[in-house]
Amino acid sequence: MRQLRIDLSKCDAGRATCQHECESSCAEKVFKLTDPAMAALHVRELADGSGQAVLCDQCGDCVVVCPTEALKRNKLGVVVIDKKVCVGCYMCMGFCEKEIFERNPEWTEPYKCISCGICVKACPHAALEIVDVPEPAYRIL
């Protein structure tokens, strides 16, 4: 399955020159939103100067709890949400330990990273990459 990964040693995370290109490209190009805070990934600078990233690793926990099967793995193993059948219950948001889901006041359906790689291309530090890894086993939640 396609998984987005970050190398925090390369990521600038706002510490020097970073313009958060990953977030703005995700928000604009993937979700047509102007606010980078609405992106489906986040990189932050911590108080000690190190970086922190909030990325979906496509673990599939949200697929397990979704009552409508709106969340499913596609052919590439990426977990995608079908807005047509989503009922906006937000169980995915509550059960995601990495808290990667986003929502905004315009839509009742939440959204998430689809491992599309637009942020990878946008990152000037080459900190992000898409890798192919095996799907994790089903977890009973």
Place this chain on the structure above:
Amino acid sequence: MTQFVFDPTKVMDIDFTKRTEYLEGLEAIKAAHKVLKEITFTPSLPDKGYNNRSLYVNVGTLEVKEKPVTQQMKDVFIGGRGFGLWHLWNAVKPTTRWNDPENEIIISPGPVAGITQYAGTGKSLVVSLSPQTDIPIDSNVGGYFGPLLKFSGFDALEIQGKSECDVIVFIDGQKGIIRIEEAPQDPVDSHVLAEVLTHMYAENQADMVNISVVCTGAAAEHSLVGMLNFSWWDLRRGCIRLKQAGRGGIGTVFRNKKIRAIVCRGPQVKGDLNHVADFETIAKTGIKYHKEIRTNDPYQCMMRRNGTAHIVEIMDAYDLLPTHNFQYGSHPDTHKIDSAYWQSRCTQKTVDGCWYGCSMACAKGADGLVVKTGPYKGHTVTVDGPEYENAAGLGSNCGVFDPDYLLELNFYCDTYGICTITYGTLCAFVMECYQRGILNKERTGGLDMTWGNAEDDLEMMHQMARGEGFGVIAGQGVKKMKELFIKNGWGDPQLINDIGMENKGLEYSQYLSKESLAQQGGYALTNKGPQHDEAWLIFMDMVNKQLPTFEAKAEALYYFPLFRTWFGLNGFCKLPWNDVVPSNNAQQPEAHKIPEHVQNYVDIFSATTGIKIDKDELIHQSAKVYNFQRVFNIRMGKGLRKDDHAPFRSLGPVTSEEYLSRQERYDKQIAEEMKLDPTAMTLEEKMAAHRSWRQGRYEQLTDAVYKRRGWTPNGVPTLERLKELGLDVFPEVVDVVKLHL
């Protein structure tokens, strides 16, 4: 005390997609349907939780009309059970009984019902005059019907009249059509009927989730204890699931009206069909709650793994698990039906939850049961549950500790349309009567009703469904069986009355209340009868000793019944309130009320309706409906102090066996509480002392509770109390009360 940990390797490997199918005759069944009446309507979606109209259907005259939901209805009755009681009040006279055409069945979901972001928000409240109690009964049920009805455009469905042929009422909220169809060839039992009708009325596979069926089964036609099933489509299993409006015989009323089913086809559910006033607050509250379930439930009640069955072994440990007709509170075989077993037997690798967004997801299912007896012998079925009440009522209370038989009893109760709680208690009564010679094989028509004889237990249930033999007598319920056994001279009337666990005509639910005076009141000082949904105070009272005085117990019996009534006004489930708690709950003032969750409810109501309330207003809202229901009972000839008496089995030890089994406890109470010397007393004297002490305390409790509720010593709400609640605007309500002041 060790916290039981979930072990996925112990879950039985059962294919949850496999079961017997019943679709073969679907086309012929459908072709036999004949449209008796069809009208069109304009579907609508609620605004701030209300459509402001309800639907009236008379299956006798075929009249179908819309009725306005007035501002006064919303102000006084809120919705759900409140709307049900109001419609029923207007439909019946004091002389009306359950089988009169004017009796109604009202289904109303409440303003909050149908939001998808918080756990336990899909409930419907069903109200009718009960065949068992002759007063209003209300039942809180899951499944998709209530929300789908609301999203079709109606805040309540009122069904009145009696049909001459079997009919189906179909409400199509997508196309705006209401049809009454004659249904001459439809299956009778729920697990078949709900499956057939879901496939019949869904236009394609994706439409299945938009269908919910209300139906009952064969036993509802031959007994007074019939229940209603509310279906929902289980996507992953690919089958219908059933939730039950169990108590009080509403299924019997349903079949008496010759209704085969009510089917609603709603629009596709989305996140804000209620068009709430403040979506953001509901979203945030819901996500916070889902996280609480994710982090705390695995270390607290494990509702997601066990459902309510998690308390089977706990009740046994505290001597509260009803055993052999509420004689005892524990049994050595309880481990065979404890939560560790159900956790391995219920399917875990799927999503349960009887409405969207229920992260508590207690609606467990046991798949792959191969039925051993009756008309479905050899079929592979999915059983909903078992819930705690079923495990205790059908299990320990009747001495059945074989889990497969317990599941089969549960399955047949559901599909035949029998309330599992009622059946458990009435069967336990039959078995004790058999044990004590009040019944014998001759009187039961050959049934050997010894403790734990599941085969004859099942045969009695099959008789109930066929309308044959002793099953018909049992299906009249404990109250009428008591009357019959006494009339026939089959036993000592006092013993029969003492051990028959009913009050107001309704059977007790499955907790032993002998050592908790507050719970004795929680059962019998109720509106509809002894059901634990008003107040469950055993731990507070008996274990924690937090309610040392009559006044403290009365305060709990004021607050909790009102707090819990509120769930039924709004379409909430009670379980998410207290079957998980926030991590910091212990540090909160009044931790036993779970203040953060109470605030969640206040916030969700305000955010849905736009009407700002606080936790005191919440109680005030309930008090209006609760007192209205009390007056309704009085109007129907009950609802007075005499109707709140409790059978002695619920108060203390009836028999010498019971006394001797807990002799140390009872002797100690004689010495410490009654200040008598047990060593100088015979067993009979000790039992008599307990009877008089316990009955005296129950009367004192009744006095204290009535006083706290603003009622006279005869249990009648005073005019001052009615004024305080604004119920004096209804002259008929005042008139009922005036007759008793």
Place this chain on the structure above:
Amino acid sequence: MIQVNGDGMEWQDGLTVRGVLVYRNFRFPLLIITVNGELIQPKAYDTTLVPDEAEVQVIHLMSGG
């Protein structure tokens, strides 16, 4: 001797909160426990010693269908 929810219980050296729960067969998972008025967190049940003469409150939250 200690008091547990108002009932007397023999004290012994090394008695922990867990020991009280086991002795009383308090198996319910939703408990609020105080020892002499001090709140004890669940993770400390095994390690918190109960002194002689202590007043222990084991508040069971509500349950029941």
